[in-house]
Amino acid sequence: MDWSGKTILITGASDGIGRDLVEQFDLLGVRKLILIGRNPTRLDQVASRCQSETRVEQVDLADSHQLTDLIERLATEEIDVLVNNAGVGLAGAFASHEDDDRLVSMIRLNCEAVILLTRAILPGMLERRRGSLLFVGSLAGWAGGPGLCAYSATKGFIHRFAEGLRWELHGSGVAVSLLAPGATRTSFFPSAGIDAMDIRTGSMSSKEVARQALKGLARGRAIIVPGIGNRMLLMLQGLVPRAFVGWTARRIFASILKPSRPEAQ
Numbered sequence: 001m002d003w004s005g006k007t008i009l010i011t012g013a014s015d016g017i018g019r020d021l022v023e024q025f026d027l028l029g030v031r032k033l034i035l036i037g038r039n040p041t042r043l044d045q046v047a048s049r050c051q052s053e054t055r056v057e058q059v060d061l062a063d064s065h066q067l068t069d070l071i072e073r074l075a076t077e078e079i080d081v082l083v084n085n086a087g088v089g090l091a092g093a094f095a096s097h098e099d100d101d102r103l104v105s106m107i108r109l110n111c112e113a114v115i116l117l118t119r120a121i122l123p124g125m126l127e128r129r130r131g132s133l134l135f136v137g138s139l140a141g142w143a144g145g146p147g148l149c150a151y152s153a154t155k156g157f158i159h160r161f162a163e164g165l166r167w168e169l170h171g172s173g174v175a176v177s178l179l180a181p182g183a184t185r186t187s188f189f190p191s192a193g194i195d196a197m198d199i200r201t202g203s204m205s206s207k208e209v210a211r212q213a214l215k216g217l218a219r220g221r222a223i224i225v226p227g228i229g230n231r232m233l234l235m236l237q238g239l240v241p242r243a244f245v246g247w248t249a250r251r252i253f254a255s256i257l258k259p260s261r262p263e264a265q
């Protein structure tokens with residue numbers, strides 16, 4: 001794929017997987033990178049390391065007014081690749097969540113912002129008969145996550161949305177890919193309320209996830225699962241009875257559940 005001349009918009013560009021995606025796109029020599037996130041200092045730091053032209057937009061995507069204003073400001077941009085990456089998690093036994101605002105904000109960011117941003121940018125791609133949409137789901141989007149129920153549901157939502165769009169846009173010139181990482185070493189876990197110590201074996205670096213994402217995107221892959229261990233886990237999930245997936249998930253996520261479990265009587 002010839003990346004020169006391409007304009008790429010990345011949400012959640014200030015940290016983690018998004019920041020490393022920016023770096024990877026920059027190395028490919030794209031024309032322009034539009035970086036979206038809330039933290040202006042971190043966004044500026046990421047932008048200052050880029051060779052490509054950058055545009056920084058400080059936006060809270062979970063705030064519908066800020067999202068609407070952003071969409072208006074983007075009207076003049078010809079975006080070739082939209083990377084819907086920004087996302088947060090929320091850990092703990094579901095009944096123990098006391099802050100409804102946090103739950104709603106996660107759903108707005110992980111689902112609503114993705115739908116509305118895609119809705120705004122896709123018509124231009126269809127008119128030009130070219131473009132790529134990259135959605136960041138999760139391995140957790142394929143199975144209910146005990147201790148991460150609402151989060152894994154938002155990712156399942158993204159998986160279905162990306163799949164439907166891919167089939168709907170067949171032959172339109174617009175490609176749709178889903179990136180579904182497994183555990184990746186970023187700020188995601190501490191901000192979701194998960195102790196990094198609880199993420200045991202097999203986590204990947206965000207750099208490697210971003211590298212594999214771009215390789216898959218360039219090849220037009222429908223689903224990109226970085227890491228052989230994660231791909232094997234996904235394959236096994238489809239082969240064993242669902243109850244066994246649940247049994248395993250309970251063990252994997254047991255440490256996440258522990259802090260919020262009511263004391264045994």
Ligand SMILES: NC(=O)c1ccc[n+]([C@@H]2O[C@H](COP(=O)([O-])OP(=O)(O)OC[C@H]3O[C@@H](n4cnc5c(N)ncnc54)[C@H](OP(=O)(O)O)[C@@H]3O)[C@@H](O)[C@H]2O)c1
Pocket residue numbers: 011012013014015016017018019036037038039040042059060061062063085086087088089109136137138139180181182183184185186187188189191206
């Ligand atoms: N880490 C993992 O193990 C893992 C596994 C599977 C899937 N994922 C998915 O990968 C994506 C990236 O996560 P990550 O691991 O890179 O996490 P991260 O390091 O915490 O980065 C999250 C990014 O999203 C931005 N963001 C958060 N809330 C936002 C808001 N309300 N409005 C705008 N931007 C917001 C953050 O920037 P600001 O703070 O500047 O807003 C940051 O740039 C997420 O969709 C996550 O669900 C992660």
